[in-house]
Amino acid sequence: MKTSRLVLFGALLILRQAAAELKTEDFEHDPGWEGHNNHIVPKQVLTVRQDFGFSATNVAGKAAGEIGGRIQRSTTPASYAAEIPVKTLEDKFSASGSFAITKSEGGAGVFFGFFNSRQPGGSGRPIGSLGLDFDFEGKGGRLATRLITNTNKSCGTFITPYLPGKYRTTPIKNDGTRYHWKLAYDPAGAGGNGQFTFSLRSDNHPMPVIDPNLPAASLAEERARFPTTSTFTVDLTPGFKKEGATFDRFGIQNMMKSGGAVTMYFDDVTFDGRDEDFAKDPGWTAVGNRTTYEDREVVGAHDFGFSAATNHAGGEPGEIGGGLWRSGEYGYYADRVGPLNLEQRLEARGKVKLVTAGPDSDMHIGWFSSATKDKSPDEAGNFVGVHVGGPTRIGHYFIPQFATAAGTKGKVEQGPVLTPGKFFEWSLVYDPEANNGNGEMRVTLGAESVTLALKPGQKKQGAKLDRFGLFTSQAGGQMVKIFLDDLQYTAAP
Numbered sequence: 001m002k003t004s005r006l007v008l009f010g011a012l013l014i015l016r017q018a019a020a021e022l023k024t025e026d027f028e029h030d031p032g033w034e035g036h037n038n039h040i041v042p043k044q045v046l047t048v049r050q051d052f053g054f055s056a057t058n059v060a061g062k063a064a065g066e067i068g069g070r071i072q073r074s075t076t077p078a079s080y081a082a083e084i085p086v087k088t089l090e091d092k093f094s095a096s097g098s099f100a101i102t103k104s105e106g107g108a109g110v111f112f113g114f115f116n117s118r119q120p121g122g123s124g125r126p127i128g129s130l131g132l133d134f135d136f137e138g139k140g141g142r143l144a145t146r147l148i149t150n151t152n153k154s155c156g157t158f159i160t161p162y163l164p165g166k167y168r169t170t171p172i173k174n175d176g177t178r179y180h181w182k183l184a185y186d187p188a189g190a191g192g193n194g195q196f197t198f199s200l201r202s203d204n205h206p207m208p209v210i211d212p213n214l215p216a217a218s219l220a221e222e223r224a225r226f227p228t229t230s231t232f233t234v235d236l237t238p239g240f241k242k243e244g245a246t247f248d249r250f251g252i253q254n255m256m257k258s259g260g261a262v263t264m265y266f267d268d269v270t271f272d273g274r275d276e277d278f279a280k281d282p283g284w285t286a287v288g289n290r291t292t293y294e295d296r297e298v299v300g301a302h303d304f305g306f307s308a309a310t311n312h313a314g315g316e317p318g319e320i321g322g323g324l325w326r327s328g329e330y331g332y333y334a335d336r337v338g339p340l341n342l343e344q345r346l347e348a349r350g351k352v353k354l355v356t357a358g359p360d361s362d363m364h365i366g367w368f369s370s371a372t373k374d375k376s377p378d379e380a381g382n383f384v385g386v387h388v389g390g391p392t393r394i395g396h397y398f399i400p401q402f403a404t405a406a407g408t409k410g411k412v413e414q415g416p417v418l419t420p421g422k423f424f425e426w427s428l429v430y431d432p433e434a435n436n437g438n439g440e441m442r443v444t445l446g447a448e449s450v451t452l453a454l455k456p457g458q459k460k461q462g463a464k465l466d467r468f469g470l471f472t473s474q475a476g477g478q479m480v481k482i483f484l485d486d487l488q489y490t491a492a493p
Contacts, residue, residue: 022347023335023491027318030306033469036373037331038322040302046258046295048072053080053289054281059176060100061267065278068099068265073109073255075297075479077119077126078288081251084272087114089149089194089241094184095131095250097269101174101262104136108262109255113183114247114271116150117285120421122297122323124257124358124478127152127420128245130185130196135255136262140170143226145183145198147236149245151419152357152395155237159200161221167214171226174262177205190235199231237393251284257358257478258298297479300328302472313351313485314423321483324363326389326473330376332368334469337491340367342404342432342439342459346384348468349427350487352445354388354418357396358478362389364401365484366428367465376473381407382463384430386443388418388480389473395419396480398426400441400452404461415443415450432459 025031052069060066067080087093095113113131125133125148133144133156146156160171172179182199189195210222222228250271269276276282297303304322311317320333340346346367366385368377377383378401387401399415418424427444434440439454468489470482 021490021492022488025487026315027306027320027485028316029318030308031335033306033333033335034370034467035305035333037329038302038305038333040300040328040331042296042298042301046298047292048074048076048295049261049292050078050254050289052252053286054278055265057265059102060098060178060265061277063277063279065280066265066267067252067278067284070261070263071110071252071254072261073107073257073259074295075122075256075258076288076295077121077254077256079249079251079253080284080286080289081115081249081253082282082284084248084250087247089245090187092186093272094182095269095271096182097266098178098180099264099266100176100178101141101172101264102176103263104138104141104174105260105262106137107259108136109257109259110134110262110264111253111255112266113250115249115253116246117249119253119256120356121256122356122358122479122481123152124255125154126253126256128247130245130247131183132181134172134262136260137170140174141172141262142168142170143172143200145196145232145234147196147240147245149240149243151243151417153237153240153243154359154392155234155240157232157234159198159226159232161218161225163217163221167218167221171208173205177202179205187241193238194236194241195233197231197233200226201230202227249285258295297323300325302328302331304470305333307483310483311485312355312483313353315351315485319483319485320470323479323481324470324472325479326361326475326477330374330472330474332467332469332471334368334370334467334471335491336466337367337468338466338493340465340490340493342384342463344493345432346430346490347428348487348489349425351423351485352418352426353423353483354396354420355481355483356420357480359392360477361480362387362396362473363480363482364388364471364473367468368471369464370467371464376471378403378409378473381405382465384441384463384465386428387411388482398443398445399450400428400443402441402452402454402463404458405463406461408458408461410452410454410458412450412452416445416448418445
């Protein structure tokens with residue numbers, strides 16, 4: 001009997017020790033985690049002044065009366081648009097019109113076309129949209145036409161020449177030149193995947209004088225884009241039509257990242273079987289289009305940590321998260337753990353919700369070293385966790401990533417996608433004995449999983465891990481607004 005009790009006591013002790021390895025946080029109270037650059041006060045507060053809507057002027061069209069004005073880029077949504085019967089990617093629809101720009105600042109951006117009225121803000125381009133995407137510098141603008149699904153996946157084409165990081169011209173003039181455009185979507189196009197066409201012309205935009213000394217790729221862009229080419233066709237990425245996009249507005253929407261302003265106007269539009277010359281005020285729905293305020297949600301101004309009042313990720317109020325920019329100073333919010341390393345099994349699980357995210361934005365969740373205070377661990381080394389990010393056409397992957405103490409990095413190329421506005425349960429397991437003893441990471445998001453196998457010798461490079469939590473990237477880009485709750489994670493060896 002005594003022996004049986006000892007065996008039972010020993011078994012319970014082993015189970016208790018195993019359970020003690022996973023720390024639980026429900027964030028009903030402030031956990032007292034360590035913050036580093038996670039609440040950045042902007043050095044200069046940006047004043048946003050929106051002043052657009054119906055205007056009795058005659059800049060963009062045939063006669064007096066148009067819509068537009070001063071439109072500023074901000075994480076806070078602002079729009080002036082007609083309410084329309086809901087359209088989806090299963091419907092056939094089209095629109096046309098004219099526009100003209102009279103003044104532009106660097107970092108300005110505007111969307112015009114079909115979009116969804118429920119915008120969370122901070123997404124850069126409007127989620128659930130199909131239309132004209134403008135961005136500006138002081139000397140003029142660029143134009144692209146894009147579809148963005150309800151899941152924040154994107155496809156489209158630049159209308160004006162553009163090579164990322166290499167060739168960024170601004171051929172759309174800001175001197176009042178009038179441009180005429182047409183957009184048409186056909187759900188049966190591209191073999192049933194869906195297709196949209198776009199054309200752009202101008203009565204007085206001159207043909208460019210192309211420098212023959214430009215690099216070959218830049219020359220090719222000049223010849224393939226406006227004004228040399230006026231008509232463009234985009235096939236939807238297979239599967240995008242099924243993922244869907246829902247449009248209940250047509251009109252102006254600011255781009256939702258802090259930035260500059262542009263003065264521009266739209267006129268003589270046709271959409272949803274309606275012709276509108278704006279000879280009188282159309283009485284369209286206005287959201288934040290005539291206002292002035294101070295915007296503290298500017299580029300690089302991280303604002304994340306313990307959030308007592310919110311429950312985005314589910315359950316009772318109390319969670320961690322907020323806005324993490326892929327710009328500015330490196331910041332983190334994390335629990336003190338370990339020290340841990342790559343010889344130990346690491347586990348984490350919990351709930352997550354991506355509220356909103358712009359293109360070119362990402363962040364990280366997991367174990368890392370607090371030793372480096374000026375460079376993110378995914379670059380500096382000593383990291384095991386999850387990378388949230390990905391190309392614009394996908395949105396934001398939720399995938400395993402690591403960086404050893406020697407700086408060797410590993411990450412899968414694709415995996416589960418973290419859809420904005422949707423709640424997920426997730427888990428991460430690092431098993432040092434898997435993959436023939438080389439180590440292996442496995443991330444699960446909802447019902448999907450992906451595995452990352454370490455290569456021979458990488459585990460031996462080691463990693464010093466003394467924090468578990470969230471941290472930012474520094475590559476330059478936009479904001480991820482994300483929240484986590486009900487976490488369990490390895491906190492001790």
